[in-house]
């Protein structure tokens with residue numbers, strides 16, 4: 001981010017933003033009263049929101065570790081969110097310091113805090129792109145200044161696709177990103193589902209929509225479709241707690257259901 005770009009950031013505090021609502025659920029401080037109000041309303045309507053956000057974030061850590069263990073050293077994370085430690089680059093570079101990471105998000109508040117995402121290892125690199133996931137040409141072009149798309153990349157869109165619908169051609173969009181990836185690349189996804197908490201998620205989705213944020217929970221079949229043509233890593237598409245859980249995830253599962261599906265697949 002250049003200084004002039006940083007100077008032009010305008011934060012709209014008159015309506016809630018998904019990144020800031022999620023930040024409130026994660027216990028962060030980078031949110032405003034409008035965000036807290038919606039976050040509390042959704043939590044009251046769907047008691048799973050806080051543990052869901054935490055479980056989702058931990059899935060990102062496990063999936064990135066898995067990609068690093070598979071030898072991947074390049075990461076493109078779209079829909080990054082407000083920095084929350086450990087951030088993706090800390091997990092990736094913790095496993096392999098030479099890892100190169102590009103973050104992308106379209107929310108000005110994430111841009112404002114991007115500096116925290118840019119303090120990576122000396123051996124690797126971290127970059128930030130302020131762009132909309134619906135503009136793959138821009139994201140792939142700018143990411144290509146740092147990543148070599150001739151070699152495997154882990155592409156993560158974690159807790160992002162539930163903000164995208166048919167009008168965004170969400171399946172076509174993911175296909176366009178995946179088409180650009182080299183064999184051996186990984187696709188890391190999670191998203192909210194109505195399958196596991198139908199009433200709570202319907203209420204939460206309605207609250208998001210009424211606040212101006214379109215929201216699209218998906219069934220297991222709809223979620224699995226994102227991975228068409230790819231090789232799913234075990235255990236496949238599954239409720240987020242169950243994806244290669246660490247002992248702390250097994251313990252957290254006792255707190256109750258989390259209506260989020262997760263999956264990781266490899267491009268053959």
Ligand SMILES: C[S@@+](CC[C@H](N)C(=O)[O-])C[C@H]1O[C@@H](n2cnc3c(N)ncnc32)[C@H](O)[C@@H]1O
Pocket residue numbers: 018019022056057060078079080081082104105106107110131132133134157158159160163
């Ligand atoms: C729920 S947060 C998830 C953050 C992080 N991926 C995680 O799982 O911890 C969703 C993020 O997606 C971003 N986002 C939503 N719509 C987007 C879009 N059209 N383009 C880029 N980012 C978007 C939001 O700004 C927010 O930071």
